[in-house]
Amino acid sequence: MANLRFLRGYNDAVVLGLARRGEPMTRVELAERSGLTPQAVSKIVSRLIADGLLVDSGRRNVGVGKPRTLVRLVSSSRVALGAAVERDELRVVLADLSGAVVDRTVVALPRDFGPEVFVEELAKLVDVLLARNEVSDERLLGVGIGFVGPLDHRDGVVHDATGLVGWHDVPLRDLAAERLGLSVVVDKDTNTAMIAEAWRRGDELRHAALVIVGTGVGVGLLLDGQVHRGARTNAGEYGHTTIQLGGPRCACGRSGCVEIVHNLALAADDLKGAVTVLGMAVAGLVQLLDLDHVVLGGRVVQSAPDVYADGIREVVREQVPRSDWLEVDISVSPLGDDLVAAGAAMLVLSEFYSQRGP
Ligand SMILES: [Zn+2]
Known part of the structure; x- marks a missing residue:
């Protein structure tokens, strides 16, 4: 759980959530939109101003009567940290209350790093960011970690991180919480990663897949506006769907998986072939779930963003029979290397904003 002690109940969270959507608003507008x-609303706004979360921000004339005071979110009033591992590298970002990444730091991880080493390196980077940005305890909401699955999001236990040695049933959440305090x-x-894009794009994104292509191929799903985690919070292992019967053996033990077929094509310098494999996989997802947005990210995509985006668009156009009302928007996330870590910070922010009162 993120540190929620700053908000006094659900209604405060609703008002703050409206304020984060952008333009300064009057108390009357906040009342209309919240249904309070x-x-x-007047009482809540006073409280949020006293806590430094909102601030008066000028006045607006509304015809007859006194001009109304506007209030806006103080983005810097609270921050969250987000961490991510990519192969041999740990990245930690600091995000403000609007979700903007305001600072970041990266360190190389030793080969076959175990949980203790990971948590120590994490603690160092957290200290660096907090010191550099002069973040006091009261301003920090918590730390999110975007990690390699399979893991259980509910209890924060990493079960068998794919490709990492010594990561079997590791209580990462508790280890990190204890070390970091x-x-x-x-x-x-x-x-x-999906959370980062959903946060950035708001209501526009409701039926989407986020395809990360790095060492492996993974998928995050947003269904009806909610991140879909599945029964054991491990949805999205789409890289290990068979795309080639009798195909090459994959690290997961099966053969012909999207991931291994894609990676072998890349290793053979067949970029077009690799992109086509992903395009076929994406076409399957789009049809299965009736998605209207597909967002691409990860190191490999970033090394050739246009080739991936254009190539996948082309395959989807060929493979998915559709008319003009079945448009699928395929794009590359602009968050770049920060994508996973930024989303981990936004996971903390989301809990802050969606707090349920007693
Ligand atoms: Zn596989």
Whole structure:
């Protein structure tokens, strides 16, 4: 759980959530949009101003009567940290209350790093960011970690991180929380990446897949506006769907998986072939789930963003029979290397904003 002690109940969270959507608003507008009474909103706004979360921000004339005071979110009033591992590298970002990444730091991880080494390196980077940005305890909401699955998001236990040695049933959330003395939340890297995009694009994104292509291929899903984690919070292992019967043996033990077929094509310098494999996989996802957005990210995509985006668009156009009302928007996330870590920070922020009162 993120540190929620700053908000006094659900209604405060609703008002703050409206304020984060952008433009300064009057108390009357906040009341209309929240469905709360103007008296209740007035009280909540006073409280949030006293806590430094909102601030008066000029006045607006509304015809007859006194001009109304506007309030806006103080983005810097609270921050969250987000961590991510990519192969041999640990990245930690600091995000403000609007979700903007304001600072970041990266360190190389030793080969076959275990949980203790990971947590120590994490603690060092957290200290660096907190010191550099002069973040006091009261301003820090918590730390999110986007990690390699399979893992259980609910109890923060990494079960068998694919490709990492010594990561079997590791209580990462509790280990990190104890070492850092902060509240920590753990989720699959593909889910935090999806959260980052969902946060950035708001209501526009409701039926989407986020495809990360790095060492492996993973998918985060947003269904009806909610991150879809599945029964054991491990949804999205789409890289290990068979795409070639009798195909090459994959690290997961099966053969012909999307991931191994894609990676072998890349290793053979067949970029077009690799992109086509992903395009076929994406076409399957789009049809299965009736998606209207597909977002691409990860190191490999970033090394050739246009080739991946254009190539996948082309395959989807060929493979998915559709008319103009079945448009699928395929794009590359602009968050770049920060994608997974930024989403991990936003996971903490989301818990802060969606707090449920007693
Ligand atoms: Zn596989």
